[in-house]
Amino acid sequence: MIGRILGNRYEIVEKIGGGGMALVYKAKCNLLNRYVAVKILRSEFTNDKDIIEKFKRESQAAASLSHPNIVNLYDVGEEEDIYYIVMEYVKGKTLKEVIKEKEILTLEEIINYTKQIALALQQAHYNHVIHRDIKPHNILITEDNRAKVTDFGIALAATSSTITNMGSVIGSVHYFSPEQARGGYTDEKSDLYSLGIVMYEMATGKVPFEGDSPISVALKHIQEEPVLPSEVNPQISKGLEEIILQLIQKDQASRYQNTQSLIEDLNKLKQSPDATYVGGPINHEDSPTQIIPRIKEEDIQVPGKKPQNKKKRRDKLLITSAVIAALIAALLFVFGLFYVSNIFRTEEVEVPNFVGMDIETARQQAVILELELSEETTHSKEVPIDEIIRQYTSPGMKVRPGATVKVLVSEGPRTVTVPDLRFEDETNVPYILENAGLEVGTPRYEFSDFPKGVIIEQNPRAGASAVEGTIVDYVVSQGPQEVTFPMPNLIGGTIENARNIIEQFQLQKGSERQEYNDEYPEGLVIDQSIAPGSMTRENALINLTVSRGPKPVQEPGEEDIELDIKEDEEDDQEDSINTSTTNTSTKNLRVELQGYTGLVSIRVRNVSSGEEVYNKNHDVSRDGETVMIPITGREGQEFELYINNKKHNKSIIL
Template identity: 45%
Template sequence: MIGKILGNRYEIVEKIGGGGMALVYKARCRLLNRFVAIKILRSEFINDEEFINKFRRESQAAASLSHPNIVSIYDVGVEDNVYYIVMEYVNGKTLKQYIREQGKLSIEESLDIAIKIAEALSHAHENHIVHRDIKPHNILVTEDGRVKVTDFGIARAATASTVTNTSNVIGSVHYFSPEQARGGYTDEKSDIYSLGVVMYEMVTGRVPFQGDSPISVALKHIQEDIEPPSYFDSSISKSIESIIMKCVQKDQSLRYGNIELLLSDLKKVRDREEIDIEDNTIFYDSPTRIIPRIDDDLINSTVKEYDDVKKKNKKKVEDNEYEPEKKGTSKIVTITAILLAFILTLGFAGGFFWIRGQIQGKEVTVPSVVGLHRDVAEQQLLEKGLGFKVKNEVFSSNFKAGHIVEQSIDAGNTVKSGFPIEVTISKGEQEVDVPDVVNKHIDDAEAILDNHELKSSVKYIPSDIPKDYVISQTPDGASRVPAWSIVSLVVSQGPEIKYVVMPNVIGDNVEDAKKELTDLGLLVEIKEEENENVDKGIVIWQSFTANSEVEENTTVNLTVSKGIEADNNSNTGEGTGTVEEDVVYNNLTIILAKDKSEVEVKIYRIQDNERELVYNQTHNTNEESISVPVEGKKSAKYEVYFDGEFKGEI
């Protein structure tokens, strides 16, 4: 696509990114002389007519959005089966890249970014546009801290048929709402869920769920509870955690009612105001209760009580002369009496054991066993007269395998003697397999590593391997390392560009000039031109000025004199009059101004007491310098003007 012109207007300059649905290129708009970003749909989607129709409608709708935190859409088009969106070019990095570089973000920075994303979504929701694919990959952060949300058109057009099991789209499923994972109804609250996951990743440096495949991650969004952020970082405030956990409720009705309510709470926390968030957590299990230990004696006594009550009630039924129509009522009374007796028995037994514990139990201060090996912890608790019970085992990067990560009762609290202290034991650091990403595009490689719970650091070097493809990695593929370790990638930046100093070959014989240039690794193209003042075969003009730096394999254009063609007057003494001063061909190298983005360059030639405009063009200052071919007498002078201001004489 490099060099291709779309819509007779957008000249593609370079590839700057890509994802599961599209590739992104930097392009120059010839009409407005500015850089834009062009997102081109991948070829696998161009044959899906339903998708294409929806893509057009939604992209045009998204183009109506105008907000400082939304990437503007300028144009939508199709050319030779190339479907593209032209949008604002943002010079920055994705939020995903930024989080990877930082590990995790500060609370203040996370709040600032979340507020800007929420403001963008608020504007979109007011215009009845739901993004449906909010994730750090679709959020751009500039060097001066501006935040831009992108991909509104593509995200809305995406359907379940476009979600494939490729490394390019694995990123999205980590941010799906449960209703999206189920293929259910999505609305503004789906964006709120995804924003909650983005906030979760910003403050913890990790996504809530990981899995071996996109399907397994999607199932976790539907079935599993999200660990609160403070589980991974105890310094995270309760207010931030409450906001995030309200956003990621599985039930849509329990999330924020709209983005404005979320935005209001975010700003209150930023301004250090109190917020009141209702606890909407749904408990599907019955609450924990203290019940007496059910031993053989309690079981036997309960059965005996039950048999006695049963016999007693049976005798009542036999002794009393009930009418036939009241037998049903008698049966109900009997069953009720049995149940009441059973409940009273349990209550009596429980009360007895509770009272005995209160009378006989000794108060014990709970020691701290966090960080100790399980054997040492158990011994200390037993010495204190307390019980020891393993509640759970988890992976931990902070505690060695077999050491206590957490205890159910904090140290310093008092409990009754014999009370069991539940502990969570570390399984050590979780290790993961390192995938082999050599020879993969850097975008694909980073997505694969992220799906394997690994981070990446990238170093670019010159190479004959195609640009942006991975040359090597450390550690190698198939290694095992702790989760979220850094894999160092060496990536090709394309062949090394070598420069040579341009010699002055004007006045040289064409063969000598050609040899000198080719020996330097340059290519040569020759054009002949009649010139009555220069002998045949002599170079009279070169396309690059002497002493300028030129890339190897650059083509240098030379103009060579053909001499003068013989005519009928050549031997009669008739001529063209007085021989004028020799004409000189040269290149003027102009260094452009750096204080503005564009500059108008004018060059005037001063010759024979006449002043003539010989050059007038507007240039983008990104070009740094320009080379202007001129011709005139040896005595000619040239004046240079930038935007009408005199800059000097050459």
């Protein structure tokens, strides 16, 4: 399959996953020059017409969903018995992999991921799409910690971890609801049950029900109560535990009834993590839903009345039939007289002007004039509802009684259903509203947790009826509000301290490059990509350069060091002192440091007095390889030279 091109545009690059029903490949879309994920139905299912039809139908339904927390479906195709779905390529890990790595997630992580999954389900349920297979394997976590739900409506094939009922797969055995296990009716609350099992696993690191076979696990979903999450993880929040337990109630009516209620409780939990009660099951014991047999008419007995026998019922039926036949005959007789009388009637009537008249008034006038009205309707913004717009028989025309006059009646302005703009890109709004017969309103921009440019609110609301041409206002997300602050100074501190500061200011740590440096000891930061004091924001990426200390070099042999003592002719009057009383002079010692790098320590010591007449560090890269050292003493005095604390084998005689 690698290297094959599907649909003349999707070039298969590599296999990236697979399940019981399909294999997933990374592919390059040669038309749009981007990577996509291609899910291909396994070959063993390509001869099953039921699975193929469901694969196509439900994949196309899922393709209509658009939400930041749903993996986008781009295309569905078929080619030489290869059935495939083209999806958004998401770089990251599955939630199952995250759970395996961390075992137990923090309360903040659980709330964050659950809210995003619930928002995705809310969008799907609003569009009447039930996922039926919510599990950590079908939830992708991107590198920026966004949860994206995949496999909407395509988990249809039977495997060792799924159950089939009447040819339809109803979920993965460790996560599906009791009604799925029984092959019963599934709805939005079935997805919420599965989400509760996912939350249980995030909070404890385990699924609540295990077994030797899929059937045994399915039976536990129906019959057994799970071990309390707090018994597996004593550190779990009480409020979180109560939300999980309400989600995984056996009875559908006792669970959360919709995703909005769940999201509201998650928001409360985030504000008060130590709350002792969040949500709570609904009590239906006072009026339980029951299935009762259909009550037949013969089962109803009126007190004091005996059942009729068959003969009496037959006689009553004959009498009723005779009465009905007589009535029909009478009606036909009356109609015949009316028709014949009209044939021989010669008087004509004048057609009135019905335009602008209310339809009810026109009907009454038509009866008086013995005319028939034929009514057609159409929408009109200008003409009020039920008012006649035009007539097809000219006013004043003479017609025989009983003639038909055709009129066009206004239904008033056309009403349309307001489309759902939420989570759509701002650039798509004018086209969506234009296609719906609505006008674009003035957008308002607000900061939010949703990506920049995504619609987060609208008025009128989605699904409402509105007159054609109604203005629709909407709110556009500007993305999260960025907080800026001065960049702290990391230079001169240890790399560990720099990492702590980066984490404290919620910055993103980038690369850590090491360089030799003579000024800063090993392990200290010597440079940062964002200058200290400059304004930056949270999540900004910062790269660091760390000192490796001075660059180690092999010291040159002493024969490589050139020593030359001479008087400075240009400054002889200032630097040279030669009197008969002191017999002292100052001369310059030239030291050549070819082969040395970085900082070099140079000391000169008077042998007779033991005094150090020179002691400095010389930066070769900055000051060059030649050093001029002034030495003052009496003629004939001996001096010793030390380079990097190593004595030179040649003494210096003035």
